[in-house]
Amino acid sequence: MDMTWAQVRDRLRELPAMDVVIAVTLAFIGLAQTLSRPSGLVLLGVLAATLPQALRHTHPPLSALLPLAGAALLFLDEPYPQQWPLAVYASAALSFYTLLKLVDRRLAWIGGTLVTLGALGLAVVTWYWEGVDYGVTRMMVFLVAAAVVAGVITLLADVRRSRTEVTQVRASNLETLRExxxxxxxxxxxxxxxxxxxxxxxxxxxxxxxxxxxxxxxxxxxxxxxxxxxxxxxxxxxxxxxxxxxxxxxxxxxxxxEPQPGLARLPELFREHGGPVDLDVVGEQRPLPQAVDLSAYRIIQEALTNVRVHAPGARVSIELAYRPDVLVMRIADDGPGPVATDRGSASGHGLVGMRERALGLGGWFNAEPGPAGGFLITVGLPLE
Structure with missing residues (x-):
């Protein structure tokens, strides 16, 4: 399909900046190393072997396979790989790493092992058939180094895969625990x-x-x-x-x-908390629907539990604002603030329980770091 220059430009802008920097740097180094023997075939081979690294995260298969075409062009000009620019080796290592991450773990280990053993075997065969001279020694060193690099890359790719799997499992477990x-x-x-x-x-x-x-x-x-x-x-x-x-x-x-608790039992709850608590009532205090009264009490109870767990000794300020159609609660502490986006509690519910209670009554809930430190919880509970 034909693409306009604007579409090509937009596609290029979507490429990760770090990948583009790596590809351009490798291409620049490779071209600088070939200035002594410039030829169209060499220049094209270096560019084909290095620039595809810009596609490493957006099009991994292309970034892993296109450098092979560049290596083929270089081979036509120089059949001894040890003579190729170092930038081509670095690009080949990145391509090999990308390819190992794409395939199955078992296949990645098989491929990495075969490449490693193949390079070592080729070094032994070269030494056995060609003897020992300067050229053969350079070839053997190159093959042994290639084997070592292949083995290290295989191990790194597996470590990366393992870390990714662990991260995914942890995220899945965390989501399950939240549910x-x-x-x-x-x-x-x-x-x-x-x-x-x-x-x-x-x-x-x-x-x-x-x-x-x-x-x-x-x-x-x-x-x-x-x-x-x-x-x-x-x-x-x-x-x-x-x-x-x-x-x-x-x-x-x-x-x-036992009767369900309500805001009338807040003094008893504050005594059980044991820490300093300030209560401020705004508006005319009046009887609440039993469901709202119970939920307001439970939210304050859970908030005090969180303070005891995450900020022991912190002062808690609670504001109850009685508005015509909603009860607004503001619960703040002067502790060190949250260590995560969702505080837990001793009961294992934490902010999840508060949010469920508020949303269950058709209200709203917000939890965030306080403007002057600590933690701030704001809840609105409809009265109708």
Whole structure:
């Protein structure tokens, strides 16, 4: 397909700068070493053997195979490789390294071993058949050096491959751990929301059942309506317990009768924390929906846990801003700041759990290094 100069220019701009610098440097050194015997064949061979290194990361197969064409051109002018420019050797080493990274590990070891043993074997055969003189010695040194370089490159390519595989496995494991932490926190949130919803449905059932006895002059259709409401509430409660009961398998029974905590228990939470905590309430404090109250408490609890783990002794400043339609929480500490983009915690949830709680209620969550050091968490929880 024909390409315009603009397209060629855009393709060249996409090449990694370091690869271009390496290719141009090798070409310059190679051409400088051939000034004593300039010829079109030699110049073309040097350029073909060095410039393809600019494609080493964008087009690895081409960068590994095109230098072979350059070597063939050089061979036509000078059949003794030890006479070729050193830049061609460096380009050949890069091409060999690139080729080993492209193929399978087993095939890479086989190819590297064959090249190494082949170079050593050729050196032995040359010494055996040609004897020892200046020219033969140079050829033997060249072949032994080529064998050593081939072996080293094979080892380096395998080390590089191993590091890449380890990095990929670590990234995969980290992503798996994050997903597991998110799933565990969602299960924990589901258990707590189950308690809240179950309490509300139970109250509906109790009020519907007691209505015929507390309200006077109810006719029979009204009594049947209240009975149906109570029956539906009881059935809904049973189905919800049946569906979500598995989530309570790892929750101790003693917690089933305890009320879910809320912001009213913050003083008790601060005493358990043990470190300095400043609380500032902005706006008119008012009762919150139970789910928001519980989530706000859990987020502050997790934030204090993170401070104890990552910045023990740091002062924590908590601001609760009651706005018409949202509760905004700002939690900051004066510790050394985060050691990673996502702090963990002793429970293994860390920022994952806070984010899941905020997003689960349709709110927003942000965690970042504080403007004056430390760590800053900002959360918004809708009140409707």
């Amino acid at each position: 597991q932490a998110a799933m565990a926190e969602r299960a924990r949130i589901a258990r707590e929301m189950h308690d809240i919803v179950a309490h509300s449905i139970s109250m509906i059932a109790v009020q519907a059942e007691s209505a015929p006895y507390t309200l006077e002059n109810l006719d029979e259709p009204a009594k049947r309506e209240f009975a149906e409401i109570a029956g539906s509430a009881r059935q809904t409660l049973s189905e919800m317990r049946r569906l979500l009961g598995v989530l309570r398998a790892d929750t101790p029974r003693v917690q089933e009768t």
